[in-house]
Structures are given as C-alpha cells and as structure tokens.
Amino acid sequence: MSRILSLGYSPCPNDTFIFYALAHGRVNLPGARVEERLEDVETLNQLACRGLLDLTKISYHALGHLRDRYALLRSGGALGRGCGPxxxxxxxxxxxxxxxxxxxxxxxxxxxxxxxxxxxxxxxxxxxxxxxxxxxxxxxxxxxxxxxxxxxxxxxxxxxxxxxxxxxxxxxxxxGLPIPLGGILARRDLGAELIRQADDAIRRSLAYAFAHPQEPRAYMRAHAQELAEPVMESHIALYVNEFSRDLGDEGEAAIRELFRRAEGRGLIPPCPLPLFG
Missing domain, CATH: 3.40.190.10 (Periplasmic binding protein-like II)
Structure with a gap:
C-alpha cells in the first residue's frame, strides 16, 4: 500500500502549474502518493511550524526558523530576478x-x-x-x-x-544575487532516499507542465485569485524559471546570503544542520 504524503502549496498560478502533474498522478512518486493542500503562503508557514506537512512550499523566512525539522529541496521553488515584493x-x-x-x-x-x-x-x-x-x-x-x-x-x-x-x-x-522568495521543503524524518525521490518527482512535474502547458489551465483557473488569462501568464513567466527546475549554485548562494544577513540581525536563529536533505 502506498504511503500518503501531504503536499502543501499555494493557489497561485506558479504553484498550481508546477504541482499539477504530481497532484493528479501524471507523474509518480515511488512508493507514495501525495494529497495536496492549497493554502495561502502564511498558512503554509504556520502549518510547517507545527510540523503538519510532509512536503510544502514555504517562505524562505519561515525556513530560517524550521531548518532543524525540514530540509530544502532543489526544485519547485520561486527564486529569480525582477520578481520581489x-x-x-x-x-x-x-x-x-x-x-x-x-x-x-x-x-x-x-x-x-x-x-x-x-x-x-x-x-x-x-x-x-x-x-x-x-x-x-x-x-x-x-x-x-x-x-x-x-x-x-x-x-x-x-x-x-x-x-x-x-x-x-x-x-x-x-x-548581486537573485531574490529567494519561496522554496519547497521535506520533513527530515522522511529519510534521505524519499526526500531525493520527492525532489525528482517535483522536477518531473514541472517538466510535464512545460511539455503540456494547456493541461493544467483549468486547475490553475479554479484556484487563481486573479482569473484574467494575461495575469496568469505573466505570473508563470515571472515566477517559474530555471531556478524552479534546480536552484543551482547561484540560487543556493542567494539563500545562504539571505540567511547570513538575517542571522546577523537576529531575525532567524542559527542552525548547524545541512540546508539540503
């Protein structure tokens, strides 16, 4: 019997685009299946603080407080240029x-x-x-x-x-670095192999969406706060990019610099654990 993993993400078009295939069985996570939970980003932050989600989109600010419990994945997140608050x-x-x-x-x-x-x-x-x-x-x-x-x-x-x-x-x-907005986390107690498989499944889910861009549209429209098609398209174009496929060295450097500055100001606690699972 497959293990059920909770997967939290926002109703925004970039997230529903990325996670559509994984949530709808178009790609598989070996030995497990996901049950999605769509919430606004701060609700996801608070759920993660309570340890209630196995996999979840998170604000990088929240991750700064959760590194003892959650590991960061390399795919599926929101990080880039010209996309900050x-x-x-x-x-x-x-x-x-x-x-x-x-x-x-x-x-x-x-x-x-x-x-x-x-x-x-x-x-x-x-x-x-x-x-x-x-x-x-x-x-x-x-x-x-x-x-x-x-x-x-x-x-x-x-x-x-x-x-x-x-x-x-x-x-x-x-x-001089891109802005880290939100990442995807996995509970550390899932174990290294399942965390690696989840990361790969999310990467394949995004690849599926790019290969079949019209298929997720009804799902995206059903959850978007702003239903105008041009706004949805602009949203995806801005927030889904090469860093969503993989953070890469530059993305990782941006996250570490954000945490360095935040720790220096006492805005997040230090953590000795590795950033990734």
Whole structure:
C-alpha cells in the first residue's frame, strides 16, 4: 500500500502549474502518493511550524526558523530576478517616511516581511493580513502602505497605488544575487532516499507542465485569485524559471546570503544542520 504524503502549496498560478502533474498522478512518486493542500503562503508557514506537512512550499523566512525539522529541496521553488515584493502606497513616499507608519504585510514569516526588516530598521508597526486583501487596505486608507506579492504585483496600479520600493530590486543591487522568495521543503524524518525521490518527482512535474502547458489551465483557473488569462501568464513567466527546475549554485548562494544577513540581525536563529536533505 502506498504511503500518503501531504503536499502543501499555494493557489497561485506558479504553484498550481508546477504541482499539477504530481497532484493528479501524471507523474509518480515511488512508493507514495501525495494529497495536496492549497493554502495561502502564511498558512503554509504556520502549518510547517507545527510540523503538519510532509512536503510544502514555504517562505524562505519561515525556513530560517524550521531548518532543524525540514530540509530544502532543489526544485519547485520561486527564486529569480525582477520578481520581489513591492512596497506600495496611495501617494509617492520614501521608505524613510514609512518608519513607524502602519504597513500591511502578508505574514510575519513571509520573505516579504524579512526583506522589509533587512532593508532598514523602524518597520515594526505591522498589520498582518492575507496577501489578496492588502491592496484594498492601502487604497481605502486603513494602512499607510503595504508589501505586496504574487498577482498583486501586476494589479496595484489599477487600484491607483504607486510603488515606494521594489524590495527585490533592492536585494539585487545590494547582493548581486537573485531574490529567494519561496522554496519547497521535506520533513527530515522522511529519510534521505524519499526526500531525493520527492525532489525528482517535483522536477518531473514541472517538466510535464512545460511539455503540456494547456493541461493544467483549468486547475490553475479554479484556484487563481486573479482569473484574467494575461495575469496568469505573466505570473508563470515571472515566477517559474530555471531556478524552479534546480536552484543551482547561484540560487543556493542567494539563500545562504539571505540567511547570513538575517542571522546577523537576529531575525532567524542559527542552525548547524545541512540546508539540503
């Protein structure tokens, strides 16, 4: 009888595109099958903190707190250039002017919040809410600014909002490295062989999606927050790239630099265990 593994990922088009084939049996995981659980990224972070998912998409900020329990996989994640979180407001401001102002974030353990804290100090007055509610909260004046992710990157201007800072571009200028947003984790107690097989299955699931790009579309549309086809296509083009196939040396360097800076600021604890399983 096959072992059942829980697999958590977000309803965003990049994740449903990547995991469609694995979740629907188009590719197999030897000796196991997966049961998907679709949740927003901060919910996934919190579920992982409780150890409730065998395999899961995670914010790299959350991974910084979970390295004792979870190992990072090399495939399936979101990392790249020109794809970082944006700080938006109703009118042009500087980041210095936002110190001590109320800023909406999509979760305390999101990479978006970690980048905000690494950018500078003084951003502690935070309003935590689901990512898809942030634009309206800013537009309606319930918060002074918001850190937006996912589809909101393509739709904030339609709400009459302006970009204050591109945190991904800031990271790239500061480090010369791509921005690590979210990775795929496996519980360390699954064992090295099953972790390796899961990594390979996710890589094959992505390859299937690229080879049959129309097949996942109905699944993607059923879960997307923004149903407009051009937005879905832009989302996949931005967040699914060569780093999604394999982190490579550059992707790994970006993750290690993020953790080095975060540890240096006391934002995540140090961990002696290897990053990968």
């Amino acid at each position: 944006l700080v938006v407001a109703r009118s042009p401001l500087t980041m210095a002017e936002l110190r001590d102002k109320t800023i909406a974030i999509p979760g305390r353990l999101t990479t978006a919040n970690l980048l905000l804290q690494l950018h500078d100090q003084g951003y502690q007055n935070l309003a935590v809410m689901p990512f898809d509610l942030i634009l309206d909260a800013v537009a309606q004046g319930r918060v002074d600014a918001g850190v937006i992710i996912h589809e909101s990157r393509f739709t904030y201007a339609a709400k009459g909002l302006v970009a204050v800072e591109d945190l991904g571009a800031w990271w790239e200028r500061a480090t």
